[in-house]
Amino acid sequence: MPPAFSLGGTIMLTILQALKKIKHLDRKIEKTRERIQKWCSYIDPLEAPPQYDTNKLMQSLNDLLAEKARLRHALHTTNALHTVDYKRVKVTVDELLITATVTIPAMINALKLQRRKEKPYGLKDDPNWEESQRPKVVMQYDPSGRDKTIDKLENDLMEIETLLDEVNITTDISQYLKA
Structure with missing residues (x-):
């Protein structure tokens, strides 16, 4: 060591x-x-x-x-x-750790829930349904918007991890050590 x-x-x-x-x-x-x-x-x-x-x-x-x-x-x-500047805002290291380990992963997981797309099984090949009568799948989310948001969150996570790596190397904790 x-x-x-x-x-x-x-x-x-x-x-x-x-x-x-x-x-x-x-x-x-x-x-x-x-x-x-x-x-x-x-x-x-x-x-x-x-x-x-x-x-x-x-x-x-x-x-x-x-x-x-x-x-x-x-x-x-x-x-x-200990505070650091992240996106022109002063935040504590603790806030960054919570953001990196809890908040951003939870947001990404929530966005990934929107990957489902209904498929009209059984209705697709039913000869009794006319093409105009077949039910349409309605998606209540924008897949490209979701993917862009996930990419942005993952980039934020990488920025935070880089900042935390720098903080881990340079920050002195000896002033808080009790004898």
């Missing part, structure tokens, strides 16, 4: 570095949990004493969980307070 770099004598921790640290902590937490489960009990006369002291493992697990919580809190605080 790359070390946090210094800016004017203070150590800077970016969002991306914090996310990497959290992922690393998750792996360590999982290994510690497995060790606790494996070594929490043993049969005295038949087995050798445990390789690990489970009390120390529990303390280690609690320390790892506390560090993960501290980093997550700093991330959430940064996302809620």
